[in-house]
Amino acid sequence: MAPQLDLALKHAPLRAPAPLFERGKPASGPRSQPGFMKLLGALAFAFLLALPFIDASAYTISIATSALIYVMLCMGLNVVVGYAGLLDLGYIAFFAVGAYVSGILTTVLDWPMWAAVPATILACVLAGIIIGGPTLRLRSDYLAIVTLGFGEIIRITANNLDVTGGPSGIHGIPTWSFGDWSFRDGLDLFGLHFSGTVLFYYFVAIVVATVGIVGVGRLARGRMGRAWKAVRDDEDAAEAMGINTYFTKISAYIIGAVWAGLAGQLMATHLTAISPNSFHFLYSALILMAVVLGGMGSTPGVIIGGLFVSLAPELLREFAEWRYLIFGVLLVVVMIFRPAGLWPATAVLPWLRRHKPQAWPATAPLESLGGDDRAEVGPAAGARPAPADPRAQDPADDGEVRR
Amino acid sequence: MSALLEVRDLHLRFGGVKAVDGLSFDVHEGEILAVIGPNGAGKTSAFNCISGFYRPTSGTIDFEGRSIMRVLPSTITRRGMARTFQNLRLFKEMTVLDNVKTAMHANLREGFFDTLLHTPRYRRAEEACAREAQGWLDFVGFEGDEQLYVTQLPYGEQRRVEIARALATSPKLLLLDEPAAGLNYGEKQGLMRLIRKIRDLGVGIVLIEHDMGLVMDLAERIVVLNYGKEIADGTPAQIKADPVVIEAYLGAEDDEALDDTTLTGMVATVDDEVPPSGDAGGRSA
Amino acid sequence: MMQLIWNGLIVGSFYSLVALGYSMVYGIIKLLNFAHGDIYMLGAFVGFLVLSSFGGIPAAMSIPALLVILLLAMVVTGLIGVAIERVAYRPLRSSPRLAVLITAIGVSFTLEYGIRQLFGPNPRAFPVRLSSESFDVLGMRVSLSQLVLVVVAAVLMFVLAHIVERTREGRAMRAIALDPQAAHLMGVNVNRVIATVFFIGSALAGAAGVMAGAYYGSIDFLMGFVIGLKAFTAAVIGGIGNLYGAMLGGLLLGLLESFGAAWLGGEWRDVFSFAILIVILTFKPTGLLGARVVERM
Numbered sequence: 013m014a015p016q017l018d019l020a021l022k023h024a025p026l027r028a029p030a031p032l033f034e035r036g037k038p039a040s041g042p043r044s045q046p047g048f049m050k051l052l053g054a055l056a057f058a059f060l061l062a063l064p065f066i067d068a069s070a071y072t073i074s075i076a077t078s079a080l081i082y083v084m085l086c087m088g089l090n091v092v093v094g095y096a097g098l099l100d101l102g103y104i105a106f107f108a109v110g111a112y113v114s115g116i117l118t119t120v121l122d123w124p125m126w127a128a129v130p131a132t133i134l135a136c137v138l139a140g141i142i143i144g145g146p147t148l149r150l151r152s153d154y155l156a157i158v159t160l161g162f163g164e165i166i167r168i169t170a171n172n173l174d175v176t177g178g179p180s181g182i183h184g185i186p187t188w189s190f191g192d193w194s195f196r197d198g199l200d201l202f203g204l205h206f207s208g209t210v211l212f213y214y215f216v217a218i219v220v221a222t223v224g225i226v227g228v229g230r231l232a233r234g235r236m237g238r239a240w241k242a243v244r245d246d247e248d249a250a251e252a253m254g255i256n257t258y259f260t261k262i263s264a265y266i267i268g269a270v271w272a273g274l275a276g277q278l279m280a281t282h283l284t285a286i287s288p289n290s291f292h293f294l295y296s297a298l299i300l301m302a303v304v305l306g307g308m309g310s311t312p313g314v315i316i317g318g319l320f321v322s323l324a325p326e327l328l329r330e331f332a333e334w335r336y337l338i339f340g341v342l343l344v345v346v347m348i349f350r351p352a353g354l355w356p357a358t359a360v361l362p363w364l365r366r367h368k369p370q371a372w373p374a375t376a377p378l379e380s381l382g383g384d385d386r387a388e389v390g391p392a393a394g395a396r397p398a399p400a401d402p403r404a405q406d407p408a409d410d411g412e413v414r415r
Numbered sequence: 416m417s418a419l420l421e422v423r424d425l426h427l428r429f430g431g432v433k434a435v436d437g438l439s440f441d442v443h444e445g446e447i448l449a450v451i452g453p454n455g456a457g458k459t460s461a462f463n464c465i466s467g468f469y470r471p472t473s474g475t476i477d478f479e480g481r482s483i484m485r486v487l488p489s490t491i492t493r494r495g496m497a498r499t500f501q502n503l504r505l506f507k508e509m510t511v512l513d514n515v516k517t518a519m520h521a522n523l524r525e526g527f528f529d530t531l532l533h534t535p536r537y538r539r540a541e542e543a544c545a546r547e548a549q550g551w552l553d554f555v556g557f558e559g560d561e562q563l564y565v566t567q568l569p570y571g572e573q574r575r576v577e578i579a580r581a582l583a584t585s586p587k588l589l590l591l592d593e594p595a596a597g598l599n600y601g602e603k604q605g606l607m608r609l610i611r612k613i614r615d616l617g618v619g620i621v622l623i624e625h626d627m628g629l630v631m632d633l634a635e636r637i638v639v640l641n642y643g644k645e646i647a648d649g650t651p652a653q654i655k656a657d658p659v660v661i662e663a664y665l666g667a668e669d670d671e672a673l674d675d676t677t678l679t680g681m682v683a684t685v686d687d688e689v690p691p692s693g694d695a696g697g698r699s700a
Numbered sequence: 701m702m703q704l705i706w707n708g709l710i711v712g713s714f715y716s717l718v719a720l721g722y723s724m725v726y727g728i729i730k731l732l733n734f735a736h737g738d739i740y741m742l743g744a745f746v747g748f749l750v751l752s753s754f755g756g757i758p759a760a761m762s763i764p765a766l767l768v769i770l771l772l773a774m775v776v777t778g779l780i781g782v783a784i785e786r787v788a789y790r791p792l793r794s795s796p797r798l799a800v801l802i803t804a805i806g807v808s809f810t811l812e813y814g815i816r817q818l819f820g821p822n823p824r825a826f827p828v829r830l831s832s833e834s835f836d837v838l839g840m841r842v843s844l845s846q847l848v849l850v851v852v853a854a855v856l857m858f859v860l861a862h863i864v865e866r867t868r869e870g871r872a873m874r875a876i877a878l879d880p881q882a883a884h885l886m887g888v889n890v891n892r893v894i895a896t897v898f899f900i901g902s903a904l905a906g907a908a909g910v911m912a913g914a915y916y917g918s919i920d921f922l923m924g925f926v927i928g929l930k931a932f933t934a935a936v937i938g939g940i941g942n943l944y945g946a947m948l949g950g951l952l953l954g955l956l957e958s959f960g961a962a963w964l965g966g967e968w969r970d971v972f973s974f975a976i977l978i979v980i981l982t983f984k985p986t987g988l989l990g991a992r993v994v995e996r997m
Contacts, residue, residue: 017543017546017547019524019536019539020523020524020525020536020539020540020542020543020544021519021522021523021524021540021543021544021547022521022522022523022524024522024585025495025585025586025587026582026585026586026587026616026617026618027547027550027585028546028547028548028549028550028551028554028582028583029550029553029554030546030550031546031549031550031552031553032553033553035549093798097798099798099801099802101805146978146981146982147978147981147982149982150981150985151985152797152798152801153730153731153732153797153801154732154936154981154985156732156734156801157732157929157932157977158977158978158981160929161929161933161974161977161978162974162978164929164970164971164974165970165971165974165975168967168968168970168971169971171967172967172968172971227531230530230531230533231527231530231531233530234525234529234530234537234541235520235523235525235530235540235544236527236530237530238509238513238516238517238520239517239520241506241508241509241513241517242506242509242517242520244508245506245507245508245509246504246505246506246507248468248488248500248504249500249504249505249506250506250517251467251468251487251488251489251492252466252468252488252489252492252497252498252500252581253489253492253517253518253520253580253584254489254492254493254518254520254521254584255489255517255520255521256487256489256490257489263527293925297805297809300802300805304802309508333817334813334817336809336812336813336816337809337810337813337814337816337817339806339809340805340806340807340808340809340810340811340812340813340814341806341810342806343802343803343805343806343809344787344788344803344806344807344810347792347795347799347800347802347803347806348788348791348792348803351795351799357508358508358564
C-alpha cells in the first residue's frame with residue numbers, strides 16, 4: 013500500500029528506501045490515547061450543549077460564555093507559547109484588536125456583525141505581522157518585554173484615540189443579525205422557543221471554541237505543528253532541517269492573533285461594550301498563567317487552565333480577592349516542581365492501553381543496516397517475530413533508492 | 416565532473432581571533448571527505464560557515480555552482496545540503512518519528528488548510544511522510560521504538576536518529592560533525608558501514624572526526640586544518656606521510672594547550688551565550 | 701527647554717538606578733528579572749513603613765532622616781532580592797529560559813499582590829515630602845530636593861562602579877558574566893557572587909523606590925510595573941549587561957521622554973518610550989554601548 017509519493021512529496025533528489033517492514037496500524041478505539049481524548053471531547057461538547065437545559069439562568073450561561081471565550085484565548089496563546097515557545101506578554105492586544113475592529117465596524121460603520129468576522133480575521137493577521145515582524149527576530153527574553161510594550165501601546169492608543177471612544181470605550185455594540193432576523197428575535201426550533209441573546213451568544217461561543225480547539229489540535233499534529241515544536245526545542249537544528257524559523261514563528265503568532273481576535277469579537281458582542289480597561293496587562297498574564305498551569309502545549313491541560321482561571325473567581329468569591337497573589341505563587345511553584353503543568357503535553361493516561369513498541373523482523377538484513385555491535389549478536393535476532401513485509405527478506409532490496 | 420561544493424579562501428574572524436583563515440576545498444558527488452585538525456583548529460567554525468550559521472568574513476562558497484554566501488541555513492538545506500551537530504541537537508520534546516518527519520518539512524505537499532480540514536492531500540502527505548521517515552529509520556539501523564521521546568534513547572541510538580533526520584531532508588551533500596564522538600568500538604564499526612551506505616546512495620559526505628583510525632579507513636580524501644589554516648589536502652596515505660601534519664599533531668603538546676586557551680579566550684569575548692564546549696572542551700584527538 | 705532637560709534628568713536618574721539592577725542581573729545570569737520593578741515598589745513601601753512607625757518628622761530633619769531610611773530600605777530590599785533569587789531562581793538555573801522568565805512573572809505578581817493584600821489597593825501618601833523651595837539655575841527651576849536626589853543617585857552609581865571595577869567581588873562578577881563554568885572552575889563561589897549581584901541590584905532599586913516615594917509623595921502596589929518596563933528599555937538602550945550603558949540609557953530615556961511628552965502630549969509618554977524600545981531592539985539590539993555579540997551555537 014505504497015502511498016502516492018509524487019502527489020505527497022515535492023521533487024527531491026533523494027528518497028528513502030522503503031521501510032523494511034510495515035508498521036502496525038496505530039492503536040484506536042476508546043481505550044487508546046487518541047480515541048479516549050476524542051471521547052472526552054465529545055462528552056464535554058455534549059455537556060456544553062445540555063447546560064442550558066440544566067440551568068438556563070442568565071448568570072450561569074453568561075459565565076459559561078466568558079469561560080469559553082477564555083478557553084479560546086488560551087488555545088491561541090498555547091500555539092504561541094506552548095508550541096512555538098515564544099513568550100508573549102502582550103497577547104491581550106490581539107483580543108483588543110478583535111474587539112475594537114468588530115466594535116468600530118458595527119457601531120460607527122453599521123456593518124452587520126457577520127461581515128465583521130472576516131474583517132476581524134484580516135485585522136488580526138495584519139496586527140500579527142506588524143507586531144511579530146520586527147520582534148520575532150529577537151531572543152526569547154527580549155521578545156517577552158517587547159510584546160509587553162506592544163500590549164501597552166495598543167491599550168494606551170485605544171485609550172487616547174477618539175475613534176475607539178477614549179477611556180470610556182465603545183457602547184451599544186449590536187447583536188448578530190442576518191437580514192431581518194437577529195438574535196434578539198429568538199427562534200422556534202422543534203417546538204421549543206429559544207430566546208434571549210445570552211443563550212445565542214453561548215451557542216456561538218460553543219461553536220467558535222470547538223472549532224478553535226479542534227483546529228489548534230489538528231495544526232499541532234500536522235506539518236506546521238511539527239515545525240513550531242522544532243523551533244521551540246532547538247531553533248538552530250530546526251533551521252538546519254530546512255525550516256525557515258522566522259516564518260514559522262510568524263505563522264504561530266498569526267494563528268494566535270486570529271484566535272484571540274475571534275475571542276475578542278465574541279466578547280464585544282457578549283458584553284455589548286468594551287473599554288481599554290478590559291485589555292490591561294493583567295489579562296495577558298492571566299491567560300499566560302492558564303496556559304502554564306494547565307500545561308504548555310497540552311490541549312486538555314490548557315482547557316482546564318482556562319476554565320480554572322475564568323471560573324474560580326466566580327465560584328469562589330473569597331478567592332477573587334486573592335487570586336492574583338495565589339496565581340503568582342502558583343506560577344513559581346509550578347515552574348519549580350512541575351514545569352510541564354497540571355496535564356503535561358506528553359502525559360499518557362495510566363489506565364489506557366499502552367502503545368506497543370514495534371518489533372523488528374527476524375530476517376532483517378542487520379549486517380547491511382550499518383547496525384552496531386548488536387548486528388554481530390546472532391541469537392538475539394531469532395527472538396524477533398516474522399516480518400510483515402516480504403521485501404524485508406531480500407537484503408539487496410533495501411539498497412533500492414528512488415532517485 | 417564539477418564539484419558539488421566549492422569552498423575558496425574562506426576566512427572567519429571573531430573580533431581579533433581568526434577562527435578560519437584561508438580554507439579551500441572541493442567535495443564531489445559520492446565522495447567521503449574528512450576534515451581533521453587539532454582541537455580548536457576551526458573545523459566546526461568552517462562547518463558553520465558552510466551550512467550558513469556563521470557569516471564568513473570573506474571567501475566564496477558555491478554549492479552546485481551557485482553561491483550560498485549570505486543564504487539562510489534553511490534555504491541551504493532546501494538546496495540539498497544537510498548537517499548534523501557535534502553535540503546532538505535532536506528535538507527533545509518530540510518522538511523519534513516526529514523528529515525525522517520534521518526534517519521532511521520542506522518536501523511535503525501539505526498546506527495550512529489541508530491540515531486544518533484534514534483533506535485527502537493531508538492524509539496522503541502524512542502517510543508518505545511517515546513512510547519515508549520509517550524508511551530512513553530502518554536505513555540507519557534504528558531498532559528502537561519510534562514512538563519514544565528521543566531523550567529516552569541511549570546515546571548511540573540518538574546519533575542514528577540524528578543521521579536519519581539529516582537524510583530525511585533529502586540531501587546531496589551531508590556534513591557530519593564528529594559523528595563518532597561518544598560511540599564505542601562496535602558502534603563506530605556500524606557507523607562506518609552506515610556512512611559508506613550513504614555514500615553509495617550518491618550523497619557526498621564531509622566529515623569532521625577525531626578518531627584517526629576511522630578517518631583513515633573511511634575517507635577518500637582528507638583536509639587538515641590547524642589554527643584555521645589549511646595545512647594539507649590529500650589521500651589518507653599522503654596525509655599520514657606529510658611532515659607538516661605530523662608536526663601539527665605530534666610535534667607539540669604545548670601547541671595544543673596554547674590552542675585551547677586562545678579558543679577559550681575567544682569564546683569568552685565573543686560569546687555570552689554558551690559556555691565553551693566541544694572543541695575547547697578538551698576532547699583529545 | 702532647559703527645564704525639560706532638568707526634568708528629564710531627574711526621571712532619568714530613577715530609571716538609571718533601576719536599570720542598573722536589571723543590567724547587572726542580566727549580565728551575570730542572563731535572566732530578565734521581571735520582578736525587578738517591584739523591588740523598587742517594595743523599597744518605597746519599606747520607607748513608608750519605617751517613616752509611619754516614627755510618626756511625623758520635622759521638616760528641617762527631613763533630608764538626613766531620609767538618608768537613614770534610604771540606607772535601611774536598601775538593606776531590606778537587598779535581602780529580599782537575595783531571598784527571591786534563592787527561592788525562585790536558583791532551583792531553575794539550568795532550566796530553559798522560558799521557565800525562568802515565567803517564574804519571574806510569578807514573583808512579580810506575588811510581590812505586587814502581596815503588598816496589595818497588606819496595604820490595600822489605594823495609593824498611600826508618603827509621610828515625608830521634601831520641601832519644594834526652588835531657585836533658578838541657568839533658567840531652570842531647581843529645587844533642593846531634586847538636587848539631593850540627583851546627588852544621591854550619582855553617589856550610588858559611583859560606589860557601584862567602584863565595586864565592580866576595583867574589588868575582588870567585582871572581578872568575580874565580571875568573570876561569571878563571561879563564563880560561569882570557567883569562573884566556577886577557577887574557584888569563584890558562583891552562588892555567592894550571584895547573591896551579591898542580586899543584593900546590590902535590589903538595593904539600588906529599593907533606594908530609587910524610597911526617593912521616588914519622597915519625590916512624588918504617593919506610592920501604590922503597581923508603581924513598579926511601568927518603571928520596570930522603562931528601566932528595561934533604558935538598560936537595552938545602553939546595551940544590556942553594560943553598567944555605564946545602563947546609567948547612560950536611563951538618563952537618555954529620561955531626556956527623550958521629557959521631550960517626547962512635550963512634543964506629543966503627556967498621554968503618549970509611555971507609547972513613545974515603548975516605541976523607542978522596539979525601534980532600538982529592531983535596529984540595534986546590542987544598544988549604544990553593548991559589544992557586538994556573535995551568537996555562537
